[in-house]
Amino acid sequence: MELESLGAFLKTRRDRITPAAIGLHTYGVxxxxxxxxxxxxxxxxxxxxxxxxxxxxxQAGTASEQVIDAIARVLRLDQAETAHLHNLAGRSSTPRLVAPAVEQANPRVLALLDALGETMPAVVLGRRGDVLAWNRTGHALFAEHLDFDAPADPDRRPSIPRQFFLDPLTRDLHRNWAELARIHVAYLRLTAGRHPTDARLAELIGELAMRSGEFATLWAEGEVADCTVGRMQLHHPTVGGADVDYQVWLQPDSPDHRLEVYTPRDASSADALRLLAAGVSGVEATAAGALSRR
Structure with a gap:
């Protein structure tokens, strides 16, 4: 699948701005x-x-930054949309797709993940939303039906976008699925603008567009967002309801990687996360005991 072009994005943004919104009189025409x-x-x-x-x-070649900024102002683009517009304008019209190197989490990010322990769910995500690492509480919160060790194998790494649109269990977990689905697609578009030659990213977007009608509809709307904070309303199969905030810690030397940390929004959600943490601590203790008896 070819990633989005400058012209396609401009058209989606132009279509959403009405003359009245910018004070342009049409006099009933x-x-x-x-x-x-x-x-x-x-x-x-x-x-x-x-x-x-x-x-x-x-067909116009590369546009100047001044022209792009002027168009962004007329279209009332926000910061993420303007950055995406510049990304699209600065690349060749037909970028050649290449297979990127296998992503590895930065050791400092892994050290930070380890320092968080198990009281706070956390996940390290790569640029395409692949899980590069997670603590046991993060795994238990979002994907207890998957193998905890899967992120260690690049061929088995869970893909959050694939899970979100193609896995019924992941869908059932999120009570505000529709809101989060829109955010996932908008962030994938921003990433595609940043990495127009990433063949694996193009493959992922093409696969989701083919296999999920909802993804295809959202992708066609052209929304762009940089999701760094937000809310997840969960219905967990083990601990029940949980309302959590996610926040992203970005690393300057690996800006494509995101350490997402999840914190409770209320007392009952805090209790649910404590139950999860207690459960994974019991799993770790059992595993440690089994190793010591070998």
């Missing part, structure tokens, strides 16, 4: 497009209609 016309956007951005049309048709 019947319009054939849902949002701004190309010539209207071009005029407001200070470029010629012909040049903007070529941009949207991916």
């Amino acid at each position: 019947t319009r054939r497009v849902p949002g701004l016309r190309r010539e209207e956007l071009a005029q407001l951005a200070g470029v010629s209609a012909g040049y903007y049309t070529r941009l949207e048709q991916d």
Whole structure:
């Protein structure tokens, strides 16, 4: 699957901006497009209609940062959307896909994960949402039906986007699945703009678009987001309801990797996480005892 082009993204953003939203009077004229016309956007951005049309048709070559910023202002893009627009504008129109190296979690991130212990669920994610590592509480919270050791093998690593859209158990876990699904897709689009030559990322997006109608619909909407904090409302098969916040710790020397940490939003959720932590501590104690008897 080819990743998104500049022109395709511009069109989705242009379609969502109505003339009224930016104070443009149409005086009751019947319009054939849902949002701004190309010539209207071009005029407001200070470029010629012909040049903007070529941009949207991916035929204008590389656009200047000033032009992209002007278009972003007219389209009222937020910070993540503007960054994505710049990423798309700065690349070649047909980037050649290459297979990236296998991702490995930075040792400092693993040390931090280890220091968190088991009282706080945590997961280390790669750029495509693959689980590079997790503590036992993080594993128990989100994927107790999967092998805890799977992240150690690149061929078996759980993929959070695949789990989210293709695994019924993961879907049933999240009571606010629809909200989180939109965020997952929006973050994948931002990542695709940052890494336009990543063949594995293109393969993942293509697979999800083919196998999940809901993913395909969300992808076509063109949303972009950098999800660093948020809320997960869970219905866990072992401990019941849990309402948690996720927050992302980014590492300067491995910016594509995310250490996600989950904290309870209320007392009952804190109790649920304590039950999980107690359960995994019992598993660890049993495993340690078995090893000592060998």
